[in-house]
Amino acid sequence: MITVLCIDDEADIRQLIVEELTDAGFATLEAANGQEGLEAILSYWPDIVICDISMPVMDGHQLLAEIQMNHAELFNIPFILLSALTDKDNVLTGLRAGAADYLTKPIDFDLLLAKLAGCIARLENDRAVGRAL
Amino acid sequence: MRREKAVHMQQNIRITSHVTIVLTLLTALTVMLLAGFMWLASAKVDDLALIRQKGYVEQGLDEQVKAVQHELESVTVWNDAVLLVAKDDHPWIADNIGTWMHKYFSHDRTYLFNERDELVFAMRDGEDITALTFLDDERAAAALREDIRAMLHKRIAVGDSNSPVLAEIFAEKILSIAGRPAVVSARPVVPSSDQVSLDAGKEFIVVAVRFLDASAVEKIARYARIETLHFTADAAESTAAIPVIATDGSTLGYMAWQPIRPGLMLIEQIAPVGFAGIIVAMGVVIFLGRGLRKTTLDLSESRLALMRHRDQLEESVRLRTAEIERQREELDRLLAQERHVNALQRQFVTMASHEFRTPLAIIDAAAQRLSRTKTNQTPEYVEEKSAQIRAAVLRMVDLMESILSAGRLETGKTTLKPERLSLAEIIESCCARQMDVRKSHRIHRDLSHLPQTILADRTTIEQVFTNLLSNAVKYAPQAPDIHIRTSTKNGMSYVSIQDAGIGMDAEDLPKLFQPYYRARSATGIAGTGIGLNLVKQIVDLHGGSISVESVLGRGTTFTVALPNKGPLANLIKRAA
Numbered sequence: 001m002i003t004v005l006c007i008d009d010e011a012d013i014r015q016l017i018v019e020e021l022t023d024a025g026f027a028t029l030e031a032a033n034g035q036e037g038l039e040a041i042l043s044y045w046p047d048i049v050i051c052d053i054s055m056p057v058m059d060g061h062q063l064l065a066e067i068q069m070n071h072a073e074l075f076n077i078p079f080i081l082l083s084a085l086t087d088k089d090n091v092l093t094g095l096r097a098g099a100a101d102y103l104t105k106p107i108d109f110d111l112l113l114a115k116l117a118g119c120i121a122r123l124e125n126d127r128a129v130g131r132a133l
Numbered sequence: 134m135r136r137e138k139a140v141h142m143q144q145n146i147r148i149t150s151h152v153t154i155v156l157t158l159l160t161a162l163t164v165m166l167l168a169g170f171m172w173l174a175s176a177k178v179d180d181l182a183l184i185r186q187k188g189y190v191e192q193g194l195d196e197q198v199k200a201v202q203h204e205l206e207s208v209t210v211w212n213d214a215v216l217l218v219a220k221d222d223h224p225w226i227a228d229n230i231g232t233w234m235h236k237y238f239s240h241d242r243t244y245l246f247n248e249r250d251e252l253v254f255a256m257r258d259g260e261d262i263t264a265l266t267f268l269d270d271e272r273a274a275a276a277l278r279e280d281i282r283a284m285l286h287k288r289i290a291v292g293d294s295n296s297p298v299l300a301e302i303f304a305e306k307i308l309s310i311a312g313r314p315a316v317v318s319a320r321p322v323v324p325s326s327d328q329v330s331l332d333a334g335k336e337f338i339v340v341a342v343r344f345l346d347a348s349a350v351e352k353i354a355r356y357a358r359i360e361t362l363h364f365t366a367d368a369a370e371s372t373a374a375i376p377v378i379a380t381d382g383s384t385l386g387y388m389a390w391q392p393i394r395p396g397l398m399l400i401e402q403i404a405p406v407g408f409a410g411i412i413v414a415m416g417v418v419i420f421l422g423r424g425l426r427k428t429t430l431d432l433s434e435s436r437l438a439l440m441r442h443r444d445q446l447e448e449s450v451r452l453r454t455a456e457i458e459r460q461r462e463e464l465d466r467l468l469a470q471e472r473h474v475n476a477l478q479r480q481f482v483t484m485a486s487h488e489f490r491t492p493l494a495i496i497d498a499a500a501q502r503l504s505r506t507k508t509n510q511t512p513e514y515v516e517e518k519s520a521q522i523r524a525a526v527l528r529m530v531d532l533m534e535s536i537l538s539a540g541r542l543e544t545g546k547t548t549l550k551p552e553r554l555s556l557a558e559i560i561e562s563c564c565a566r567q568m569d570v571r572k573s574h575r576i577h578r579d580l581s582h583l584p585q586t587i588l589a590d591r592t593t594i595e596q597v598f599t600n601l602l603s604n605a606v607k608y609a610p611q612a613p614d615i616h617i618r619t620s621t622k623n624g625m626s627y628v629s630i631q632d633a634g635i636g637m638d639a640e641d642l643p644k645l646f647q648p649y650y651r652a653r654s655a656t657g658i659a660g661t662g663i664g665l666n667l668v669k670q671i672v673d674l675h676g677g678s679i680s681v682e683s684v685l686g687r688g689t690t691f692t693v694a695l696p697n698k699g700p701l702a703n704l705i706k707r708a709a
Binding site: 109 | 483659
């Protein structure tokens, strides 16, 4: 079963996403900010991370930068940034920092699920290649 | 600076004065030199004139001496006539020799001796004195008769035809007669014209005397053109004089006169004009000096005025430059402020967009969930989703309301409607709503120290506490305890709201109530930056105040003070 970590400071949004993902057959983890998210990643090693940008304590960009600099072993975990910030600067910053994709709020669950499916396909391909090697 | 200029001017004037003095002295010196030259020249002229005068007087004297002889000769050429008459008529000789010689030649005395040396005729000062006594002094004159006789005898003895003819024989002397200088001249008078040399020793002899101190002086004076000429025994030193020397070498007296000094006379004549000229020259020099001084004074004044003007100009330029600089700085400041406001507004737009999108996302997601889970929908599930949607809508309404309120406050369109209300009641309802939305936090409140009612505008006061409470919750995500404390003092109600949240840096505190400003510690936390500005404006409109204390990482306390008797009348008016 694929485990998805959902990091968002808005409890309602977090809950709605988790509900949708659960219905779609994913195992889910929740975190309220970047700091909690990092701890969850290190503890549970999720397959995919869905992450908000504007959050207290540690925001999405900071979390990505932290992983890029200090936790290189986590870098192959796909990050899908999901934010209410729609400006190009934030999109570019996120993608350059290694995010697999950038989705904007309001959330289109079909789109989100499609993105997750794409990520999973790539992951499974990678794992198959890894086993073959 | 100004004193230097005064000193400079004084120096100028002093120099000008010196120039005037030097010019005056030079003029005086020139005049004195000219006068000296003139004096020397006149003395020289006078000396030459005196020499010439002496020459004339000497010549005149000589003429007078010689004239006697010539005159006697001119009388005695009438030899025949004289002698003929002399034989027959004695008085006629007297008339011819005596009277004529006296009248026409001014001979003072005349004596005629015959061949026996007997005095046949004598005249003294025009008087016939033949019969009178022959004076002693007259004997001196008569002595010349002896000289003539000696010469005649000598001629006869020689018998030489080359010897002088009778007409050439004469004797002449200058001597003193009766104490007076006189020319005495003697000639032989032949008895017959045809017996010139036959009757030697038979000649008559005539002796003539002319005093040099009488009419002769006048003649010399006329000749020499010296009016003051006179004879004097002793010549005074001050007067010019030539001596009258007797034949025997003794000095008989002097021909003296007041010397004529043409140079001195010239100086005397031109002296007044000269003095006048000097005075005029000095006057001109002094006048010019005064003019120069005045001009210098004027120039100095002008230059001082010019310097003052220049100073004033410099001063005004400096002031204008300072003013322009000040205006430039003011413009720079305003521009910087404008840029800052623009940046804050851009930030606000981004923030507002984010803030609206978040509740929209909740609404949208909840709606999607409701539509996607048709199969196993329970009434509780639908209830939960609709609650989420409503909360999100409420959040959007609050957000919109606060933005609109801020806009209204900014444009001054807010009207307070003060009414009697219970502050405790309002705070209670705000807390209830907040805890309904955010179940994670607990609000500990002590509202017992508030008055029963205060006079305030309900809507805006609700906004104040909603904002402050939502802030306390929002900025203290890890600290669930919020404390509200109240007190009343001096007619004011105090409400302080304390959280133990992230707090903020002391540097952020002064700017905290500016529109769109957000403390740096608020990064990543949803917010528009208009809430606290709105709160402060509302509290200010009520005549109250708001203060903040905060320690980074330890929490923040806001304290609102509101007047119990409501906003002051003028504040209501201002808001209206």
